[in-house]
Amino acid sequence: MTRRDGTRRLDASxxxxxxxxxxxxxxxxxxxxxxxxxxxxxxxxxxGYAADxxxxxxFSRFYTAEDREAGLPQxxxxxxxxxxxxxxxxxxxRRDGTRxxxxxxxxxxxxGDRVVGFAKVTRDMTEHREAxxxxxxxxxxxxxxxxxxxxxxxxxxxxxxxxxxxxxxxxxxxGYAADxxxxxxFSRFYTPEDREAGxxxxxxxxxxxxxxxxxEGWRQRKDGSRFWASVVIDAVxxxxxxxxxxAKVTRDLTERREAELELERSRAALFQSQKMEAVGQLTGGLAHDFxxxxxxxxxxxxxxAARLAxxxxxxxxxxxxxxxxxxxxxxxxxxxxxAFSRQQTLEPKAVDANRLVSNMEELIRRTVxxxxxxxxxxxxxxxxxxxxxxxxENAILNLSINARDAMPEGGRMTIETANTWIDQVGAIERDxxxxxxxxxxxxxxGAGMPPExxxxxxxxxxxxxxxxxxxxxxLSMIYGFARQxxxxxxxxxxxxxxxxVKDLSAAARRR
Ligand SMILES: Nc1ncnc2c1ncn2[C@@H]1O[C@H](COP(=O)(O)OP(=O)(O)O)[C@@H](O)[C@H]1O
Ligand SMILES: [Mg+2]
Numbered sequence: 001m002t003r004r005d006g007t008r009r010l011d012a013s014x015x016x017x018x019x020x021x022x023x024x025x026x027x028x029x030x031x032x033x034x035x036x037x038x039x040x041x042x043x044x045x046x047x048g049y050a051a052d053x054x055x056x057x058x059f060s061r062f063y064t065a066e067d068r069e070a071g072l073p074q075x076x077x078x079x080x081x082x083x084x085x086x087x088x089x090x091x092x093x094r095r096d097g098t099r100x101x102x103x104x105x106x107x108x109x110x111x112g113d114r115v116v117g118f119a120k121v122t123r124d125m126t127e128h129r130e131a132x133x134x135x136x137x138x139x140x141x142x143x144x145x146x147x148x149x150x151x152x153x154x155x156x157x158x159x160x161x162x163x164x165x166x167x168x169x170x171x172x173x174x175g176y177a178a179d180x181x182x183x184x185x186f187s188r189f190y191t192p193e194d195r196e197a198g199x200x201x202x203x204x205x206x207x208x209x210x211x212x213x214x215x216e217g218w219r220q221r222k223d224g225s226r227f228w229a230s231v232v233i234d235a236v237x238x239x240x241x242x243x244x245x246x247a248k249v250t251r252d253l254t255e256r257r258e259a260e261l262e263l264e265r266s267r268a269a270l271f272q273s274q275k276m277e278a279v280g281q282l283t284g285g286l287a288h289d290f291x292x293x294x295x296x297x298x299x300x301x302x303x304x305a306a307r308l309a310x311x312x313x314x315x316x317x318x319x320x321x322x323x324x325x326x327x328x329x330x331x332x333x334x335x336x337x338x339a340f341s342r343q344q345t346l347e348p349k350a351v352d353a354n355r356l357v358s359n360m361e362e363l364i365r366r367t368v369x370x371x372x373x374x375x376x377x378x379x380x381x382x383x384x385x386x387x388x389x390x391x392x393e394n395a396i397l398n399l400s401i402n403a404r405d406a407m408p409e410g411g412r413m414t415i416e417t418a419n420t421w422i423d424q425v426g427a428i429e430r431d432x433x434x435x436x437x438x439x440x441x442x443x444x445x446g447a448g449m450p451p452e453x454x455x456x457x458x459x460x461x462x463x464x465x466x467x468x469x470x471x472x473x474x475l476s477m478i479y480g481f482a483r484q485x486x487x488x489x490x491x492x493x494x495x496x497x498x499x500x501v502k503d504l505s506a507a508a509r510r511r
Contacts (some may be wrong), residue, residue, distance in 0.1 A: 030454035048095030175222030298325035371410030385505035406446030436507035
């Protein structure tokens with residue numbers, strides 16, 4: 001016996017030991033007819049037969065009845081014979097009749113030209129198959145889901161920005177069918193201006209660098225029409241962190257944006273009509289005032305004419321001064337009225353409420369008439385508040401008109417400003433952030449409101465006034481304005497004693 005032979009025998013027994021210790025694979029040998037001639041513990045574990053039960057039996061019994069009928073076992077051996085090896089997957093049957101999904105490899109064993117048998121390795125892949133089927137199913141469902149979404153354009157880009165897939169929503173929103181757009185660069189969804197400015201590439205770079213890019217902007221449909229889009233681009237990386245593409249979700253916000261603009265327009269229109277109503281209320285009082293001023297002017301002119309006729313020109317000075325004074329008061333009044341009724345854009349900014357109230361005082365005095373005494377209590381060191389000054393003027397004027405209406409027999413009205421601080425409790429109660437606020441209180445000692453009127457006073461069109469006198473829009477506008485500018489408004493009232501309306505505006509942030 002040569003040394004080489006000895007080595008080989010040692011290898012063979014080591015190999016035999018190895019095979020005998022494998023339990024995850026069925027490893028066994030068939031003779032040329034397909035009868036089992038060796039069996040390992042893995043084969044016993046997977047197929048359920050002990051070695052002495054199965055050795056000598058034909059391997060076709062591991063196949064299902066259907067496969068046996070179709071002659072599959074013979075074909076497997078034939079293929080292994082012809083090609084040296086056969087590999088496949090399929091259902092096999094255990095000793096107890098249950099089935100398992102097998103992955104098999106059959107090798108023909110040759111000695112010289114002669115085939116002396118087959119080495120067979122079988123692995124039970126049932127669990128693996130179920131897991132991969134489940135994964136496939138999940139993926140299929142996900143794909144269906146994405147496909148079925150019509151409100152969002154959901155599609156993928158490769159790292160260079162070429163479209164790799166396309167869903168129904170994308171087709172609906174952007175107008176391209178999948179076969180028209182897959183493979184095209186996504187920059188074509190942008191407007192020419194944006195493309196020129198390099199916006200698409202910047203978006204892609206941001207998504208790659210930070211993982212995500214979000215924006216709103218105009219995008220273009222296939223037919224060239226534009227829509228207002230909300231866009232999110234997410235970088236998609238594999239488990240090694242390698243960029244495999246970008247997921248893009250686009251939503252058409254055109255309708256929402258139009259609704260917002262429409263709301264803004266109607267809000268502005270309502271504000272304007274409300275303002276005109278206040279102006280209408282003013283003119284009654286103003287006509288009277290103008291008459292007085294005109295009387296002063298014409299009176300002075302008459303007196304001057306009389307003096308001139310008498311040749312007394314040396315004492316004209318004081319009549320001129322009186323006429324000029326009345327004329328300039330009238331001019332100021334018209335100015336304020338015109339400034340107030342002019343259509344202005346709503347623009348919040350830092351506003352000095354004290355100055356605003358002082359500037360309005362004259363106008364308010366004339367609006368409420370001589371029977372109502374007006375007092376202003378303006379806090380020293382008042383913080384600027386952050387709101388639209390025109391709206392604030394409108395609010396104060398409306399509160400003054402309400403005060404006037406509550407005091408038909410006359411009375412006293414106070415306009416007061418103060419710095420306040422809203423703590424956590426107050427903030428929760430009023431649904432505003434904690435912090436610094438400016439309070440503007442308009443108080444009257446008029447009729448007051450019963451609780452059920454207080455409860456409804458902010459409702460649009462709620463009024464207790466006769467037709468032509470009230471619209472019920474004053475307080476609802478004030479409420480809307482306060483909420484819109486992050487503030488709050490509240491009524492404190494007692495029947496027969498009077499009312500305070502307290503308007504809180506957020507303090508302008510110091511710069
Ligand atoms: N200062 C006030 N005193 C008494 N009642 C008031 C006062 N302010 C408002 N109200 C009540 O609230 C209602 C709604 O006010 P508002 O919205 O300004 O509409 P309008 O003044 O056109 O009636 C008024 O009709 C009135 O009943
Ligand atoms: Mg009113």
